[in-house]
Amino acid sequence: xxxxxxxxxxxxxxxxxxxxxxxxxxxxxxxxxxxxxxxxxxxxxxxxxxxxxxxxxxxxxxxxxxxxxxxxxxxxxxxxxxxxxxxxxxxxxxxxxxxxxxxxxxxxxxxxxxxxxxxxxxxxxxxxxxxxxxxxxxxxxxxxxxxxxxxxxxxxxxxxxxxxxxxxxxxxxxxxxxxxxxxxxxxxxxxxxxxxxxxxxxxxxxxxxxxxxxxxxxxxxxxxxxxxxxxxxxxxxxxxxxxxxxxxxxxxxxxxxxxxxxxxxxxxxx
Numbered sequence: 001x002x003x004x005x006x007x008x009x010x011x012x013x014x015x016x017x018x019x020x021x022x023x024x025x026x027x028x029x030x031x032x033x034x035x036x037x038x039x040x041x042x043x044x045x046x047x048x049x050x051x052x053x054x055x056x057x058x059x060x061x062x063x064x065x066x067x068x069x070x071x072x073x074x075x076x077x078x079x080x081x082x083x084x085x086x087x088x089x090x091x092x093x094x095x096x097x098x099x100x101x102x103x104x105x106x107x108x109x110x111x112x113x114x115x116x117x118x119x120x121x122x123x124x125x126x127x128x129x130x131x132x133x134x135x136x137x138x139x140x141x142x143x144x145x146x147x148x149x150x151x152x153x154x155x156x157x158x159x160x161x162x163x164x165x166x167x168x169x170x171x172x173x174x175x176x177x178x179x180x181x182x183x184x185x186x187x188x189x190x191x192x193x194x195x196x197x198x199x200x201x202x203x204x205x206x207x208x209x210x211x212x213x214x215x216x217x218x219x220x221x222x223x224x225x226x227x228x229x230x231x232x233x234x235x236x237x238x239x240x241x242x243x244x245x246x247x248x249x250x251x252x253x254x255x256x257x258x259x260x261x262x263x264x265x266x267x268x269x270x
Contacts (some may be wrong), residue, residue: 008247026181031059031080046164062206080186092120101128103160111194127152160190
């Protein structure tokens with residue numbers, strides 16, 4: 001599968017249908033967007049975790065447009081909120097696929113489970129749990145979650161905790177989840193599936209304004225992310241275009257992180 005390099009993050013250049021078919025044998029799926037790429041410039045742990053994913057697919061129209069600006073166009077935008085429902089629909093008749101939902105607040109995961117199963121016309125989601133705030137620092141709570149996932153018989157885990165918490169949690173506990181073959185880090189998708197949040201209209205998404213739609217929906221929670229933190233993305237993309245971008249994360253002792261200069265041609269691998 002071809003990959004391109006945007007701000008030193010390898011992104012798989014594939015179609016949604018191609019990815020869903022490949023996930024039949026499993027894999028860890030992350031969905032980079034503008035916020036992820038900005039966070040990956042300074043969070044060493046997040047950067048390391050991101051490199052361990054089997055698939056990283058474009059979850060942002062702005063990122064999709066940036067790939068064209070850089071001369072390495074992505075085939076398709078594959079947002080987690082489109083990918084996960086499509087995965088559920090594609091495997092709705094495959095009784096070997098069993099999903100556990102982790103994330104959301106209150107009854108979000110339970111409501112998402114009910115709605116997904118109704119659409120699939122079978123119990124494709126076999127378990128769900130919305131953990132308490134701060135659970136990731138409570139080892140006893142994390143072990144409780146791992147036990148619940150094991151009891152459910154699931155072999156697919158969809159985690160909607162927000163970045164970078166969801167990616168870090170998957171990385172930390174993946175080895176203990178022996179029966180899980182496919183991992184999704186899908187952000188607000190559980191809220192969409194539960195009906196707690198509405199997706200932006202398609203024309204807004206295609207215009208690259210889904211971030212603005214979400215800002216209007218949750219201004220108190222998202223204003224700092226979209227109006228302050230993520231604006232550096234555009235400068236970084238410009239620097240990559242003119243071949244003056246360097247990734248700032250360096251850890252010489254471990255050798256895990258390297259300062260790299262990104263060209264506009266990207267990475268090509270099969």
